[in-house]
Amino acid sequence: xxxxxxxxxxxxxxxFGGFVALREVSLSFRSGELASxxxxxxxxxxxxxxxxxxxxxxxxxxxxxxGNDVTGLPQHRFVHAGISKSxxxxxxxxxxxxxxxxxxxxxxxxxxxxxxxxxxxxxxxDETARALLVEVGLEGVARRRAGELAHGQQRALEIAMAMACxxxxxxxxxxxxxxxxxxxxxxxxxxxxxxRSRTVILVEHKMKMVLGISQRVIVLHHGELLADxxxxxxxxxxxxxxxxLGQGRH
Amino acid sequence: xKSTAVATPSMWERMDPRRLMGGVSxxxxxxxxxxxxxxxxxxxxxALAINVLIYGLFAAGFNLVFGYTxxxxxxxxxxxxxxxxxxxxxxxxxxxxxxxxxxxxxxxSTVSAALIGGLAIRTRGVYFGMVTLALxxxxxxxxxxxxxxxxxxxxxxxxxxxxxxxxxxxLDLFDPVQKYYFLLAFVVLALMAFSRILDSPFGAVxxxxxxxxxxxxxxxxxVWFLKWMSFVLSGxxxxxxxxxxxxHLGVVSIDSLFYTTSGTVVMMxxxxxxxxxxxxxxxxxxxxxxxxITANWTSHWxxxxxxxxxxxxxxxxxxxxxxxxxxxxx
Numbered sequence: 001x002x003x004x005x006x007x008x009x010x011x012x013x014x015x016f017g018g019f020v021a022l023r024e025v026s027l028s029f030r031s032g033e034l035a036s037x038x039x040x041x042x043x044x045x046x047x048x049x050x051x052x053x054x055x056x057x058x059x060x061x062x063x064x065x066x067g068n069d070v071t072g073l074p075q076h077r078f079v080h081a082g083i084s085k086s087x088x089x090x091x092x093x094x095x096x097x098x099x100x101x102x103x104x105x106x107x108x109x110x111x112x113x114x115x116x117x118x119x120x121x122x123x124x125x126d127e128t129a130r131a132l133l134v135e136v137g138l139e140g141v142a143r144r145r146a147g148e149l150a151h152g153q154q155r156a157l158e159i160a161m162a163m164a165c166x167x168x169x170x171x172x173x174x175x176x177x178x179x180x181x182x183x184x185x186x187x188x189x190x191x192x193x194x195x196r197s198r199t200v201i202l203v204e205h206k207m208k209m210v211l212g213i214s215q216r217v218i219v220l221h222h223g224e225l226l227a228d229x230x231x232x233x234x235x236x237x238x239x240x241x242x243x244x245l246g247q248g249r250h
Numbered sequence: 251x252k253s254t255a256v257a258t259p260s261m262w263e264r265m266d267p268r269r270l271m272g273g274v275s276x277x278x279x280x281x282x283x284x285x286x287x288x289x290x291x292x293x294x295x296x297a298l299a300i301n302v303l304i305y306g307l308f309a310a311g312f313n314l315v316f317g318y319t320x321x322x323x324x325x326x327x328x329x330x331x332x333x334x335x336x337x338x339x340x341x342x343x344x345x346x347x348x349x350x351x352x353x354x355x356x357x358x359s360t361v362s363a364a365l366i367g368g369l370a371i372r373t374r375g376v377y378f379g380m381v382t383l384a385l386x387x388x389x390x391x392x393x394x395x396x397x398x399x400x401x402x403x404x405x406x407x408x409x410x411x412x413x414x415x416x417x418x419x420x421l422d423l424f425d426p427v428q429k430y431y432f433l434l435a436f437v438v439l440a441l442m443a444f445s446r447i448l449d450s451p452f453g454a455v456x457x458x459x460x461x462x463x464x465x466x467x468x469x470x471x472x473v474w475f476l477k478w479m480s481f482v483l484s485g486x487x488x489x490x491x492x493x494x495x496x497x498h499l500g501v502v503s504i505d506s507l508f509y510t511t512s513g514t515v516v517m518m519x520x521x522x523x524x525x526x527x528x529x530x531x532x533x534x535x536x537x538x539x540x541x542x543i544t545a546n547w548t549s550h551w552x553x554x555x556x557x558x559x560x561x562x563x564x565x566x567x568x569x570x571x572x573x574x575x576x577x578x579x580x
Contacts, residue, residue, distance in 0.1 A: 055468070079470030087468070093461035104458045107451045108470035115448045165470050 006031040012061035021047040034195040036202040036210040039220035054078030054200035084167035094147030102129035105164035132160040152183035296426035309518040309530030311487025317524030319480040324379040325386030331507030333359035333489025338502035342408040359489020367481030390507040402410030406502040522573025530573040
């Protein structure tokens, strides 16, 4: 018997006016998988990422998360269902403290029933935030304003915030964008750690990194699925070599 | 100066402005109430103190939307004005007692806030400002033309509350000092509610929305609903300020709904310090004192107010109270 996939996209298309960004893409991800979506610019990676994370509704097709149809639900419902994402461009609450950034994110999951209680009574969110900051290595800067952090630290903070809702599926949009080699190494380690206990899907540009950490790689080209397989299969795929690797990048 | 023991900080440490500020912000309602309680002794005449109280509350309500949630509404006169008219109509037309009239005012302003917020929050940034301004002007013209109830251009007259009797307490509202402390009781209750709102998860997340709406949405918050909630709660505070103003003046002027009133409250909050608890009262006091002083010299006092305002925004973007807080905490 086949295991129910954690998320399944069925015949997903997305048009922007006359432009077709994604054409009838069908994909599913197993629970616990660490997968990457790659492709040249304009391949439809970001569109697929946004549809899987609920920030964009598909024009056609369905998204099933753990067997439930979540197509077209607002973003916050995706989060409550168990899907969380980080942004390509750093998105934090710059004026709030690092701790408060994560605390506010963690509070979203428990606040529903306690929305008017005193903040200080929500001790568990404080503890969740503290634990997450330890996990991403930011406990030392917890009291600083988030806007003052270095770029790599802000990216780590964003991961902590994405983790605050205890997602079963974590989507990361170019988590190492703009990072130094050292920062990239730390981030890769962090992602590998996170992937041990949940499903992680990355959208990435850095081919070497993707092939290094992913169990599975999906290649998009002109809004369609070009290849789908293990890093080794992708390295040797003739189509992928032609459109992507053959261009001499990375 | 060395500390005598770990548990008991020395007097010097206790006098440290940062410690002091920490204590004050923990008891912000008490501290605010204490300052407002002695305000009539600090200003030249009680009427000015009453205006600071009422406009300070109005500005605090506006600050919830503007300073804490990050939405620049240019239509808050609608919430102040409908609160004033609701209360005024209940007293002058329906003959209800003052406490019921205040409730009617709150219903008017909260319903207005729910409608205006519901329509405007679909838009963002400058469009949000324009939509709130337009909707508030719609209400202005509605009340302007509904002469039989509102008195139209000449305003609503006869909002008479000469005295208040609560059990053994008798207050004569013709005495400005007694009136001041009567109104202060409501303002302190409102500040307690306000502080409690800021202290809730809701209060934390609206600041997150101000900082980064997309991040708040991606964290699992229904941003539209939370902004709307903030607008509606703001309507409650602004409407209370309007209702108290109706009782204070005995008339409701049509100007209370006019867009200049919306502009005034923006200036007060910016002058005082957006997103600070007591800033709106400082801003109201600064604005009204400025008006009071300059209006004696020239009928073009708004010109001077405008220049002072520009200078303030240019050199003290955190506002008067905001700058003081920043300095004390640094």
